Each structure stands twice: as C-alpha cells, then as structure tokens.
Amino acid sequence: MSVEAGSQRGKKRKLLKSVVVDVRPLRTPAFRRLFTGTAITAIGSQLTTVAVPKQVFDLTGSSGYVGLTGIVALVPLLVFGLWGGAIADTVDRRKLLIFGNAGIAVVSALLWAQAFFDVGSVWLVFVLLAFNQAFFAINMPTRSAIVARLIEPELLPAAAALSGTVNTFGMVFGPMAAGALMPVIGLPTLYLIDTIALVIALYAVWRLPPLPPLSGTVRAAGLKDVLDGFRYMGTQKVLLASFVVDIIAMVAGMPRALFPEMAERTFGDPPGGGLALGWLYAAIPIGSVVIGLFSGWLGRVRRQGVAVTIAICAWGLAVVGFGLSNSLWLAVVFLCLAGAADMVSAIYRQAILVMAATDEMRGRMQGAFTVVVAGGPRIADLTHGWAAAAVGTAAAATGGGVLVIVFIAIAVALLPAFWRYRAAAVTK
Structure with a gap:
C-alpha cells in the first residue's frame, strides 16, 4: 500500500469516527453492564408501552380514555420523579436501581395476570400503570445519575448518545414487534415478554459496584432535599x-394518544391491532435512532441553545405534516423527521444538564429531567386524546404542531440567555 493510499484511508476512518456514535464509554466494564441492562429492557418495555393504551382502547373504544392514561401516569411521575431523584443523592444508587427494576418487573407480571385472566377492568389497568410509573420515576433518574460515576467526564455526551440510541432502538422494534405479534400471540403475552426481560436485566444491575454518596453519608431524603433541588435549578x-422548551415540545406536540384510533380508523388496521399501529409507534424512534447512530458531528456544535430551538421548531413542523397526512407511509415519514429533530434536542439538553449539575445535585436534576421528559408526553396524552374526541385526530395533531412553534418563539423571546448559550468547550 502506498503512503498516499494509507493516508486516504486514515482520513476516511477519521471522518467516519467523527460522524458515527462514539462507543468509547463501552470500554468501561461498569458502564457496559449498565448499558447491557438498558439494552435488554429497551424492546420489552416498549411492548408494554403499546399494550397498555391498546388494552384501554379495546376495553373502552375511546381515545379519551387512552388520553386519561396520561394523567394516571403523570401523578406518580411527578411525585416519585422528584422524590426519587432526591433519594438517589442520599443513598447507594446501585441498591436504589435494583429496587426500582424489581418493582417494575413485579408490576409487569401483574399486568400480564390481569390480561391473561381477562379481568376486563380498565380501572385495574390504570392502577397498575400508576405503580409502573412510580417505579419508573425512581429508576430513571437513578440510572442517569449513575453514569457520571462510571466514566470520565469527557465521555458523558457520548454516553448520553449511546443510551438514547439504544432506548430509541427499542422504541423502533418494540412497537413494530407489538403490532406484528399482537394478532398472533395475543396482548397478554406482550406483558409477559417484558417481565422476562426485566428479570434478566436485573442481573446486569446487580453486578454494578456499590455507589454510595461521595460524602460517605447515607441518609433518608425528605421534602427539604426536593426543595433544595428546585432552589439549585x-x-x-x-x-x-x-x-421549559422541552415541556412545550412534548405537551403541545406529542400525538401518540391518537395512534390507536388513527391506526384503526384512518389507516385501516383491524380491530385487534395490526402493522399500522406498530409503524406509528415506531416511526418517531426510527428517526431518533438514525440521528443517534450518526451523532458524532453533534459534539462540534457549540451554540447548543440555538440548536435545541431549531430542533424543536422542526419537531413542530413535522407534527403538522403528520396531522395533515392521509397516507400511512407519509405519516410515518413525518413522524421519522419528528423523531430525528427530537433526538438532536435531547442530546444537547442532556449535555447542558450534565455540565450544569454537581454530583450531589445530579440525582435531583435527573429527577426533574425525568418528570419533564416522561411527564410532558403524559399531559399530551390527555390533551390530544380529549381534543381528538372533540375535533378529530387530524385537527388535534396539526394544531398541536402549530402551537409548538408559536410557544417556542415566545419562550425564546422571554429567555434570550438560552438562545445565546454556548458550550464551554467542544466535546467529543
């Protein structure tokens, strides 16, 4: 091989590394175990995410009730997301993560039981969903806060991209698998698969090292700790x-509560569920996965406030396109574009969070992040569900996308510091 050819290959490898997702955090054994547990449950958890609203729609025949799942999930998310984040700052995070994972697994098993024995109670589904979200709200900020203790600070953006990519990868194949498998194996089995995945992932979490507070003091977390987190924020x-900008994007623009009705009544799925439902749930994550796999270039953008603002406006425009679509595949394309924009926004917002929070506050900030990221779509489920019941699914989705753009423009005008925000240094 000539020197010139070798140099060209070296340049191509360097260019590829600057574009594709950075996998260096996986060289750390502890992070690799945490990542493995996340990857195992990524698809299984999405089976439940599809199964719950589908079961509610089957029991009631109403998108309004599907939207009500948003409020049922929101209350425990608010309470346990904030409190769970405070607990994560005062106890061994490994033990807390084990508790959260085990709790989710037990609730998933109960969801399987009620569906398998055909209890037929939408209110029982709501109760189990509330418990599921309570354990989830404890689990997520703890898992996110652990990452900074396992790897070097300069690898945190890469770790966020890896975690986000594997989660959205599950969001792609989980819903597609749910749509394809539901008519074959039945809805109860989806819950059972999730339960098995959670039990397997629990072993990976068990093998993490102890992660007590850096202060060495383990104590109970109370209301004062939660309030200290708000003051710090x-x-x-x-x-x-x-x-604030993420709340706007999710509350005004997330149309997922409309998917069960649109799959059946707009895109022709049979009453028992089908591929259209799976594609609608998978489309946003597909766009997110594509951006995640080619996220290397994102670290070179310093004006992260501008990047988040543009990405959220792009999300709103894509949701408008989805609402106006009469073709399933055109709707999927617009949702994929929305997912790509959302992933860009999420990576930069997580990078901002990591740089702003100290370790003793990281759990509480991740708790607030969990409330915003997971709670916002739950409010959207309610607003979009009842809006669709009043004016139809197309108007509900299109109007939501328009409101995203309007509210983001207002928010940036009122918070100019965010628009001017620049990363302190280029990260990779």
Missing part, C-alpha cells in the same frame, strides 16, 4: 430554560 437559568 433556579440558579441555573439556561438549565431551567431547557426544561
């Missing part, structure tokens, strides 16, 4: 603004 204006 108030001192971080750009961080606070990043939460």
Whole structure:
C-alpha cells in the first residue's frame, strides 16, 4: 500500500469516527453492564408501552380514555420523579436501581395476570400503570445519575448518545414487534415478554459496584432535599430554560394518544391491532435512532441553545405534516423527521444538564429531567386524546404542531440567555 493510499484511508476512518456514535464509554466494564441492562429492557418495555393504551382502547373504544392514561401516569411521575431523584443523592444508587427494576418487573407480571385472566377492568389497568410509573420515576433518574460515576467526564455526551440510541432502538422494534405479534400471540403475552426481560436485566444491575454518596453519608431524603433541588435549578437559568422548551415540545406536540384510533380508523388496521399501529409507534424512534447512530458531528456544535430551538421548531413542523397526512407511509415519514429533530434536542439538553449539575445535585436534576421528559408526553396524552374526541385526530395533531412553534418563539423571546448559550468547550 502506498503512503498516499494509507493516508486516504486514515482520513476516511477519521471522518467516519467523527460522524458515527462514539462507543468509547463501552470500554468501561461498569458502564457496559449498565448499558447491557438498558439494552435488554429497551424492546420489552416498549411492548408494554403499546399494550397498555391498546388494552384501554379495546376495553373502552375511546381515545379519551387512552388520553386519561396520561394523567394516571403523570401523578406518580411527578411525585416519585422528584422524590426519587432526591433519594438517589442520599443513598447507594446501585441498591436504589435494583429496587426500582424489581418493582417494575413485579408490576409487569401483574399486568400480564390481569390480561391473561381477562379481568376486563380498565380501572385495574390504570392502577397498575400508576405503580409502573412510580417505579419508573425512581429508576430513571437513578440510572442517569449513575453514569457520571462510571466514566470520565469527557465521555458523558457520548454516553448520553449511546443510551438514547439504544432506548430509541427499542422504541423502533418494540412497537413494530407489538403490532406484528399482537394478532398472533395475543396482548397478554406482550406483558409477559417484558417481565422476562426485566428479570434478566436485573442481573446486569446487580453486578454494578456499590455507589454510595461521595460524602460517605447515607441518609433518608425528605421534602427539604426536593426543595433544595428546585432552589439549585433556579440558579441555573439556561438549565431551567431547557426544561421549559422541552415541556412545550412534548405537551403541545406529542400525538401518540391518537395512534390507536388513527391506526384503526384512518389507516385501516383491524380491530385487534395490526402493522399500522406498530409503524406509528415506531416511526418517531426510527428517526431518533438514525440521528443517534450518526451523532458524532453533534459534539462540534457549540451554540447548543440555538440548536435545541431549531430542533424543536422542526419537531413542530413535522407534527403538522403528520396531522395533515392521509397516507400511512407519509405519516410515518413525518413522524421519522419528528423523531430525528427530537433526538438532536435531547442530546444537547442532556449535555447542558450534565455540565450544569454537581454530583450531589445530579440525582435531583435527573429527577426533574425525568418528570419533564416522561411527564410532558403524559399531559399530551390527555390533551390530544380529549381534543381528538372533540375535533378529530387530524385537527388535534396539526394544531398541536402549530402551537409548538408559536410557544417556542415566545419562550425564546422571554429567555434570550438560552438562545445565546454556548458550550464551554467542544466535546467529543
């Protein structure tokens, strides 16, 4: 091989590494175990995400009730997301993560039981969903806060991209698998598969090292710890603004409560569920996975406030396109574009969060992040579900996308520091 050819190959490899997702965090054994547990449950958890609203729609025949699942999930998310984040700052995070994973597995088994024995109670589904979200709200901020203790600080953005990519990868294949398998194996089996995946992942979490507070003091977390987190957040204006813009994007623009009705009544799925339902749930994550796999270039963008703002506006435009679509595949394309924009926004918002929070506050900030990221779509489930019941699914989705753009413009005008925010240094 000539020197010139070798140089060209070296340049191509360097260019490829600057574009594709950075896998260096996986060289750390502890992070690799945490990542493995996340990957195992990524698809299984999405089976339940599809199964719950589908079962509610089957029991009631109403998108309004599907939207009500948003409020049922929101209350435990608010309470246990904030409190769970505070607990994660005061106890061994490994033990707390084991508790959260085990709790989700037990609830998933109960969801399987009620569906298998055909209890037929939508209110029982709501109760189990509330418990599922309570354990989830404890689990997620703990898992996110652990990452910073397992790898070097300069690898945190890469770790966020890896975790986000594997989660959205599950969001692609989980819903597609649910749509394809539901008519074959039945809805109860989806819950059972999720339960088995959670039990397997629990072993990976068990093998993590002890992660007590850096202060060495383990104590109970109370209301004061939660309030201290809010006071700390108030001192971080750009961080606070990043939460506000994400709430706007999710509450006004997330149309997933419309998917069961649109799959059946707009895109022709049979009453028992079908591929259209799976494609609708999978489309947003497909766009997110594509961006995640080719996220290497994102670390070179320093004006992260501008990037988040543009990405959220792109999300709103894509949701408008989805609402106006009469073809399933055109709707899927617009949802994929929305997912790509959302992933860009999420990576930069997580990077801002990591840079702003100290370790003793990281659990509480991740708790607030969990409330915003997971709670916002639950409110959207309610607003979009009842809006669809009043004006139809197309108007509900299109109007939501328009509101995203309008509210983001107002928020940036009121919070100019966020628009001006620049990363302190280029990360890779």
